[in-house]
Amino acid sequence: MGARIFPDHLCLILPPLGSQEGISNPIVRIKFFTRDADWAWYVTEGSPEDDDFLFFGFVFGFEQEWGNFSLSELAELRGPFGFPIERDLLFQPDSFSRTMARENRSNTTWTAGNLQIGSC
Numbered sequence: 001m002g003a004r005i006f007p008d009h010l011c012l013i014l015p016p017l018g019s020q021e022g023i024s025n026p027i028v029r030i031k032f033f034t035r036d037a038d039w040a041w042y043v044t045e046g047s048p049e050d051d052d053f054l055f056f057g058f059v060f061g062f063e064q065e066w067g068n069f070s071l072s073e074l075a076e077l078r079g080p081f082g083f084p085i086e087r088d089l090l091f092q093p094d095s096f097s098r099t100m101a102r103e104n105r106s107n108t109t110w111t112a113g114n115l116q117i118g119s120c
Contacts, residue, residue: 005087006071017047017056028099031088036079041069042099
């Protein structure tokens with residue numbers, strides 16, 4: 001499940017869940033997105049959970065918020081025209097603030113002082 005968008009070797013680059021708690025500007029390691037909508041998932045950490053993989057990161061969708069999401073959820077989701085969620089193969093890990101600037105997410109609402117990685 002989800003092996004196409006999250007190959008096993010990517011587990012090695014993700015810090016475990018909760019390990020970046022309190023870091024005000026964490027590194028975004030992976031980006032998932034919809035081709036047919038303006039949704040993106042910016043992953044900062046993740047850990048296996050039972051038969052799934054749980055991520056933590058910033059979700060840019062109807063709202064912009066930090067939270068948990070699973071590989072199984074991403075694998076099941078489809079955009080409005082039926083396209084599956086994809087991993088951005090050209091994405092380069094960087095700090096959250098630089099990632100948002102580079103991705104032109106200027107309307108992203110987050111405050112470094114209020115950011116608590118690992119908790120929703």
